[in-house]
Amino acid sequence: MLGAFAVGKTSLVQQYVNSIFSEKYQTTIGVKIDQKQLIIDGQDITLMLWDLYGDDDFMKMKPTYLIGASGYLLVADGTRSETIDVAIQLQAMAAATTNNAPFILLINKSDLDETWEIAPETLLRLQQRGWQVLLTSAKKDLMVDEAFEKLAKMMLA
Amino acid sequence: MEKATPQDPEQLAEAARLNELRRLLIGLSQEELRRLQLLLSDPHEFAEELSQLLPYAIRKMIEKGEITVDNLLPFVEDAMHKSIQKNPQRLADILFPVMGPAIRKAVSEDLKRMIAAINASLESGLSPKTLKWRLQAMTSKRSFAEIVLANSYVYHVSHVFLIHRETGLLLHEEQAAESKSLEADLISSMLTAIRDFAQDSFKQATPGSLDEIQVGELKILVEQGPFAVLAAIIEGQPPADYRLTLMETIEAVHYNHVVDLEKFNGDTTVFRHTAKFLQQCLIKAKKTSTSKPPYLLMAFLFLGMAGLGYFLVQRYQHTKLLKSFANALESQAGYHLTNSDVKGRTIYISGLKDPLAAGPDSIREAMNIENRSLEMHFDAYVSADPAILLKRARVFLNPPSGVNLSLSGQTLIVSGKADAAWVQQLGQLTALPDGIQAVDDTGLNQLASDLTWIIPAIEEKSFGFDVNVIKLDNQQQIVFDSLVRAALELENYNQIYNKTLAIYVRSYTKRSNNALANEKVARQRAEEFISLLERSGVKKDLLKSQVLFAEDLNENVSLRTVHFAVFDKNQSGND
Numbered sequence: 001m002l003g004a005f006a007v008g009k010t011s012l013v014q015q016y017v018n019s020i021f022s023e024k025y026q027t028t029i030g031v032k033i034d035q036k037q038l039i040i041d042g043q044d045i046t047l048m049l050w051d052l053y054g055d056d057d058f059m060k061m062k063p064t065y066l067i068g069a070s071g072y073l074l075v076a077d078g079t080r081s082e083t084i085d086v087a088i089q090l091q092a093m094a095a096a097t098t099n100n101a102p103f104i105l106l107i108n109k110s111d112l113d114e115t116w117e118i119a120p121e122t123l124l125r126l127q128q129r130g131w132q133v134l135l136t137s138a139k140k141d142l143m144v145d146e147a148f149e150k151l152a153k154m155m156l157a
Numbered sequence: 158m159e160k161a162t163p164q165d166p167e168q169l170a171e172a173a174r175l176n177e178l179r180r181l182l183i184g185l186s187q188e189e190l191r192r193l194q195l196l197l198s199d200p201h202e203f204a205e206e207l208s209q210l211l212p213y214a215i216r217k218m219i220e221k222g223e224i225t226v227d228n229l230l231p232f233v234e235d236a237m238h239k240s241i242q243k244n245p246q247r248l249a250d251i252l253f254p255v256m257g258p259a260i261r262k263a264v265s266e267d268l269k270r271m272i273a274a275i276n277a278s279l280e281s282g283l284s285p286k287t288l289k290w291r292l293q294a295m296t297s298k299r300s301f302a303e304i305v306l307a308n309s310y311v312y313h314v315s316h317v318f319l320i321h322r323e324t325g326l327l328l329h330e331e332q333a334a335e336s337k338s339l340e341a342d343l344i345s346s347m348l349t350a351i352r353d354f355a356q357d358s359f360k361q362a363t364p365g366s367l368d369e370i371q372v373g374e375l376k377i378l379v380e381q382g383p384f385a386v387l388a389a390i391i392e393g394q395p396p397a398d399y400r401l402t403l404m405e406t407i408e409a410v411h412y413n414h415v416v417d418l419e420k421f422n423g424d425t426t427v428f429r430h431t432a433k434f435l436q437q438c439l440i441k442a443k444k445t446s447t448s449k450p451p452y453l454l455m456a457f458l459f460l461g462m463a464g465l466g467y468f469l470v471q472r473y474q475h476t477k478l479l480k481s482f483a484n485a486l487e488s489q490a491g492y493h494l495t496n497s498d499v500k501g502r503t504i505y506i507s508g509l510k511d512p513l514a515a516g517p518d519s520i521r522e523a524m525n526i527e528n529r530s531l532e533m534h535f536d537a538y539v540s541a542d543p544a545i546l547l548k549r550a551r552v553f554l555n556p557p558s559g560v561n562l563s564l565s566g567q568t569l570i571v572s573g574k575a576d577a578a579w580v581q582q583l584g585q586l587t588a589l590p591d592g593i594q595a596v597d598d599t600g601l602n603q604l605a606s607d608l609t610w611i612i613p614a615i616e617e618k619s620f621g622f623d624v625n626v627i628k629l630d631n632q633q634q635i636v637f638d639s640l641v642r643a644a645l646e647l648e649n650y651n652q653i654y655n656k657t658l659a660i661y662v663r664s665y666t667k668r669s670n671n672a673l674a675n676e677k678v679a680r681q682r683a684e685e686f687i688s689l690l691e692r693s694g695v696k697k698d699l700l701k702s703q704v705l706f707a708e709d710l711n712e713n714v715s716l717r718t719v720h721f722a723v724f725d726k727n728q729s730g731n732d
Contacts (some may be wrong), residue, residue, distance in 0.1 A: 030356040030594030033346040048326065048346050064353040070423065 002061065002094060005054030008108040011138035012075065013051045016148055042154050047152060056121030061090070066097040071155040073147065075107045077136070079116040091131075102104035102154035103132070106147055106153050110135040220416065270397030285454060311392035313441040315403040318345050319410060319431055320386045320546040321421050325349025328385060328421075328428040331435040339390075348379070348388055382407040384418035389438055390478040400439055409434045451579075472502075478526060479504035485520050492535075505529055510535035513548045539591045546592045553590040554583065560601065569593045572600030578653070611650060612723045614643035615660055620686070623716045637689070640721070647723070657726040660695075661703045662687050665714045668706050679704040685720050 001009040010032070018072050019032045030053040050069070052061050066072070069131050074091055076083040087105060095104065105126060106116060134148070136143045176187055185193075188384055218224045241248050293587045294301040319328040327345035333340065354369040370377040378395070380387040380403035391399075410431050413416065417427050476499045483497040483506055487655075491514020497506045515535065522729045540546075543564050550562055550569050557572040569590075571583065582599060618640045620633055629637055637658035644660060652656055664686070666679035691697050703722075707714050 029351060029353070031350045033350060034344075035340065035343050046342060048342060050346065050350070062353065064356065065350060067327075067353070068321070070324070095553055 001049065001051045001073050001075060002066075002082040002087070002090045003054060004077070007054065007075045007077040007080075007083050008138045009054065009073075009075045012073075012106065012136065012147075013143055015138045015141055015144045017049065026078055027045065030062050036148065038149065038152060040149065041157070042157060045152050045156070046129075047148065062094050066094055069098045069101055071102045071151050072098065073151060074103055075103065076107050076118075078107045078109045078118050079112050079115040081122075084118060084122060088118060089153075096106055100149065102157075104147060104151050104154070105131050105133045105154055106136045107133065110142055111137040111140045133136060173283055182386050190240055192594055219471050226412075253380050266303065266400060269400070278576060311442055312391055312395040312399075314391050314395070314399075314439050316341070316390040317347070317435045318388040318390075319428060319435060320349060320382050320388060321418070322382070322386050322393075323348075324421070324423075326421075326425070329431045329435060331439055333441065334464065345388070346489050348377070350387070352379070352386075364587075377447045378403060378595055380404055380407045383490035384415070385410060386419070387435075387438070395440075399440070403427045406434045475499075475502060475530075478524060479530065480524055480532075482524055483522065485524070486517055489517075490514060490518065491541040493538065493540075503532055504605075506534045507534045508536075509538040511542070511545050512537055513545050513552070516541065541592050544591070549590045550593060564593075565597070567592065567594040569596045570599040570600065593668045601669040611643050611646050615640060615647065615721045615723055618718045619718050621715055622682065624717065627682055627689075629689075637693075639689065641693040641695060644699065646689060648696060650700060659699045659701055659726045661701050661722040662690070663703045663705050663720040663722060665705050665707060665710075665718050667714060667716060668708050672706070676706075677705050682717070682719060 001013060003009050010150055013032075013034055017036045028138060032051045034049040034051065036047040036049060038047065049067055052065055054061075056150075073095075074087045076087045089103075091103065094101070115145070127133055132154070133148070134143050136147055136148050177188070180186060183190075195208055217226070217230070219226065237248075256273045291301060314333065316330065316462060318330050318341060320326070321328050324347045325348070327342045330341040348370075351370070353366045368379055368381075370379070376391045376393075377396070378389045378391060378400065380400070382390075385407065387403050387410070388401075413434075414428065414431065479499050480497075483494060483504065485490050486506065487494045491511035492508065492510035493510075494506060495510070497504060499505075502598055517531075521528065521531065546564055546567075546569075547562055554562070554571075555577050556562060556571070556573075557579055560571060560579070561573045563570045563572070575583075580598075580601065583596070583601070585595070589596065620629070620636070622628070647658055647660065650656060663681045664679040664683035666675040668675070680702060683704060687697070687700045687702055690700055701724075705714075707716065
């Protein structure tokens, strides 16, 4: 899980799994790890979800945590357009570190229509670059399971 | 490439046709043929070409399973062996960059091991357990350190994780039978994250340097390999060489699964074969005893010490008391101790004792000593102690109360007053008490005779009567009683001193006016008085009547009175 500060990465993970580690790990060592068992096309899959600390001025994400990743979810906040820029920067770094592992861009907080800031053209432009983009809402549990399962399928492909 | 030289156009066309024919026949251009020819004719060139292909070919063969690493080992080993024999310096040069870190790591491991051993020794402390180990070391001829190392480790390896180094994914997990299941996948990832965090945060130059995490009694030992990491969860203090076990295990895993690890794609099923290696790491050592202080033993020791102390104090006091008793007895007159010895709770005393010496009981009771604590044996002897000499003299002489006895050397000094009989007895002694050589009785006075008070007591009495009356009034009765006591004493006196004293009962009258009649009346009066005395207990033979005439006397006397005089019957004759 990569993304700017307070875009809802942890909420998405919380919506998807039950964690044994507390969130304080994120603020202490910069990562919280969760696990999700699922079946894709009749195959047992274990997803190890590394929820990385939001990239902001106070604490930079540690690139080391990306090493060995099979795929990643880039998360942006639909009500803050600048988080898309952060996501783009993070993707560039992640692509290099993970040797172009598959990823999906999640535009979170899709339930907040009235404060939505991201223009459809922006998303269209990213899709034209080959990016997979999904609109999610951790709060309303919209497209959360689908996002993780889709990434799993992409990683298996 | 062969250079084209300007030639005859006919020749060029022929050559082109020939080339075309070659290409059609064998599919190779002349250039390619020339290169093949060069390879065949020049061994150096051929070897150069082959050297590029061989590693790739071998890798392919290993991947296909046509040959194994084991098949290649003898050749490689043999080659290395010969190479080292031929030129050792070459291998030294190759190993030089590796040996430094390897040696450093070995030294560091040894230091860690030593510190762990010291920690374990300190943890054991100076307990009865350590004393037992020292005894073991002495009897088994092994060093104490060896015994400590063999005994002091108390640990339990509950889980061993094999983790893919790059992805942090769990490859395989083994756990002790009695341990509870952990979220192994999550823990593996988290361990990897922590390792990455430490490495990132502290900018470690050497990767994989997070070797140990300790949380209270729980310890996670991490052993790094090139592709995988081994993590052991341990409760307590493992033996120092446990790190070596982990190293050997991770090496074995790499040796057997190097391709699987290198080409890991997320499928962990192949790593189930690492179970046999990982299980070797699940070791434990039972606690031989709890580390709490041995309260029970301490209590026993304390009670034992207290009991021993009490016994020693009691014995010391008892011995002291018995010795005091012996000293007191020795200083007592009439004793001479020849031996005194304390054995257990009894004192044995032997010696000499004068029969007149006081018994030991008064001293024993004064000192509150039980009779059963004493074993005494005395032979009789004659003591020359002054106190005993005096005692002996007193028994021998039986002096009356007015007599004092004292000693001057061996001379008995007798002083005071004694009656004539005792004085006479003393003067007639034919033998003296033992230990007394002489008697000095110059200070002894004989008591005056009792007559001095009896005779006046008798003779001072007188009774006056009316005519023809012999009757005592109340006043006279008191005087009469006194007279009777004196008369009775006179009788005793006669008996003691063998005397014959008697009392005249004198009745006074006058010659004038019929002397005879007067005498008769007077005698009768005397006789009647005698009978009065007789009735009071005075013996008759002590009494004698006597009539005296006033005219015969030189003094004035009252008539019709009775007086008394003491006389000796043997000397007076018949009056």
